[in-house]
Amino acid sequence: MxxxxxxxxxxxxxxxxxxxxxxxxxxxxxxxxxxxxxxxxxxxxxxxxxxxxxxxxxxxxxxxxxxxxxxxxxxxxxxxxxxxxxxxxxxxxxxxxxxxxxxxxxxxxxxxxxxxxxxxxxxxxxxxxxxxxxxxxxxxxxxxxxxxxARTVPQAGLEPDGKLVWTYREAMVPDAMPKSVLVIGSGAIGIEFASVYRTFGADVTVVEMMDRVLPVEDEEISKFAEKAFKKQGMTIHTGAQVEKLDKGASSVKVHVRTKAGKTEVIEAERVILAIGIxxxxxxxxxxxxxxxxxxxxxxxxxxxxxxxxxxxxxxxxxxxxxxxxxxxxxxxxxxxxxxxxxxxxxxxSNIPGCTYCHPQIASVGLTEAKAKEAGHTVKVGRFPLVGNGKAIAMGDDQGLIKTVFDAKTGELLGAHMVGPEVTEMIQGYVVGRQLETTEAELMHTVFPHPTVSEAMHESVLDAYGRVIHI
Structure with missing residues (x-):
């Protein structure tokens, strides 16, 4: 039995x-x-x-x-x-x-x-x-x-082989650091690997079919992050598609159809597939x-x-x-x-998303665009980390905190962050949404000084014309 x-x-x-x-x-x-x-x-x-x-x-x-x-x-x-x-x-x-x-x-x-x-x-x-x-x-x-x-592409040459074309498994355990890497897909997985390999000196190219990197994030945050990635030396192709791969003995020639409609051939030692699951x-x-x-x-x-x-x-x-x-x-x-x-x-709707690249990305709730699509009249607050004392002291002041409120009810519809330790800070907004907090409670919450989290407070204040430090 x-x-x-x-x-x-x-x-x-x-x-x-x-x-x-x-x-x-x-x-x-x-x-x-x-x-x-x-x-x-x-x-x-x-x-x-x-x-x-x-x-x-x-x-x-x-x-x-x-x-x-x-x-x-x-x-x-x-x-x-x-x-x-x-x-x-x-x-x-x-x-x-x-x-x-x-x-x-x-x-x-x-x-x-x-x-x-x-x-x-x-x-x-x-x-x-x-x-x-x-x-x-x-x-x-x-x-x-x-x-x-990991999702794979049923197309000649694009299948992972564990040697030249990797999924996340192979990308996590390289025998040696490749000199060049091309990442297909710019969601959380793709961008995190792009960040790791770029920091260790690899020439990194990211190819994304959508019109921007991290396409599920708020557009303003995506653009801020893309600018930071490019400043680090990444090459990023958005609105682009990989047509085929030509595998050699120790490298891959990647045929990329760019946004302009032209095909560009990019050679890389390794290709990482990060196109979903x-x-x-x-x-x-x-x-x-x-x-x-x-x-x-x-x-x-x-x-x-x-x-x-x-x-x-x-x-x-x-x-x-x-x-x-x-x-x-x-x-x-x-x-x-x-x-x-x-x-x-x-x-x-209250599940936070985090990407642990440099700079970090974190968000919860509706983007500004999605909030408007849902019929909300919105108030939007922003606070750049160049105005935050702790971020400046850390030497990491490139970031942005963005909050989206319903203009009629004060409901926190969404929060979107890019910068140092934002994956730890996003939980403050998650708790706020879970407790159905409005802007009034958030504005009257005391944030410790000096912390990067003060920028969360300032972003709320900014949505209602009360920001202090910018």
Whole structure:
């Protein structure tokens, strides 16, 4: 007889393992099925190890500018192998930590690949282990948290080969630092890798199909960031498309159709594909179950519930935004709904987005353009970091804080930031939106001095004609 659980979570990434822990906290007998390492792509090959690489790049950048701070540093250099090893150790440490959390919460971890079949209260779960043998499990509730993988282009020459054409996996573990890199795609993943490789001296070219880099961000922030990237020495082609790649022995000739309609051939040692992700849904039996899908993603009802009895979906497999913190929160809402806790339905509008390049980018809510499209009359505030004392003292005063308010109600519709540590600061605006704060509360909030966060306050003041320091 199949082993019985209250909840089986398929996928041990930031959505899956968090959902499993919350289920265990609520007294449910819980299992997690994971075919690789606990922590998923985010912890092992995404969010965490890339931040370790970016931290190494940040320190190297500061060493190169030691004289700006009255310091001296001689024979500045880097060891690519050591940088990669540090990144991998950070990921391994945290993956091990997730394993400890599973033990602490008495969650059963089942290693293998799952597939689903029609069942009673929920689909039956069969797991093929490393030995190739199938083991059956049953649960009252099954949660899909299988995540996603890098999107590839089904076009001759554009497929990743692990040598000259990389996905994020290969880009994270280079044997040596390439002298030149061409990045296809300028979303968060593409720009973060562009930032790392440019800081370590590579000639970096970014090709983006849309009319601007970081196209999901507010246009003003995108333009500010693009100017900063170009100042760092990046070459950026927007409104452009890669037509084909000619692979040589140790480099690639990339044929790029530019905005002007001309084809330009750019040679680079390595090409990084960063053109989005594809949900992991294949081979699981979802078609046979009749699971409702939308553009490759599983459709849920805001509480994780799918159209199939006892089956739920969270995280990347359930659609945008493809963010670890979205997956975790969605998992908690799903489990609490299963337990009858009556949580609020998942609200995507309050999920912050962060890009950890230099300068950092962070945002929440509606852009100015989207707010106007939605019918709002808006008040917009801006504060450049050249007017912020802490940013000047840090030697990092190139940035902008932008806030968008509803002119009639004072509702904070969106906040958009570029500059130092904005990925840490954005949470202030996220909390404000969650508490349905208006401009009045934000204007009367005391921000500590000297901090970069004071610029958040000034941006709010600017929207209402009360800015102080510009």
């Amino acid at each position: 199949a082993e019985q659980f209250d909840v089986i979570v398929i996928g041990g990434g930031p959505g899956g393992y968090v959902a499993a822990i919350r289920a265990a906290q609520l007294g449910m007998k819980t299992a997690v099925v994971e075919r690789d390492k606990l922590g998923g792509i985010c912890l092992n090959w995404g969010c965490i190890p890339t931040k370790a690489l970016l931290r190494s790049a940040e320190v190297y950048h500061l060493m190169q500018h030691a004289a700006d701070f009255g310091l001296s540093a001689e024979k500045i250099g880097f060891d690519t192998k050591a940088i990669v090893q540090r990144s991998r150790k950070v990921a391994e440490r945290l993956s091990g930590g997730v394993g400890m959390l599973m033990k602490k919460n008495k969650i059963t971890v089942i290693k293998g690949t799952a597939r689903l079949e029609k069942g009673g209260d929920a689909p039956k779960v069969t797991v093929k282990g490393k030995d190739g043998k199938d083991t059956a499990y049953a649960a009252k509730h099954v949660i899909l948290a299988t995540g996603a993988r 594809v949900a992991n849904t294949e081979g699981m039996g979802l078609d046979a179950l009749g699971v409702k899908m939308d553009r490759g993603h599983v459709v849920n009802d805001g509480y994780g519930k799918t159209n199939v009895k006892g089956l739920y979906a969270i995280g990347d497999v359930a659609g945008a935004p493809w963010l670890a913190h979205k997956a975790s929160h969605e998992g908690i809402i799903c489990v609490e709904a299963i337990a009858g806790e009556k949580p609020h339905a998942f609200d995507k």
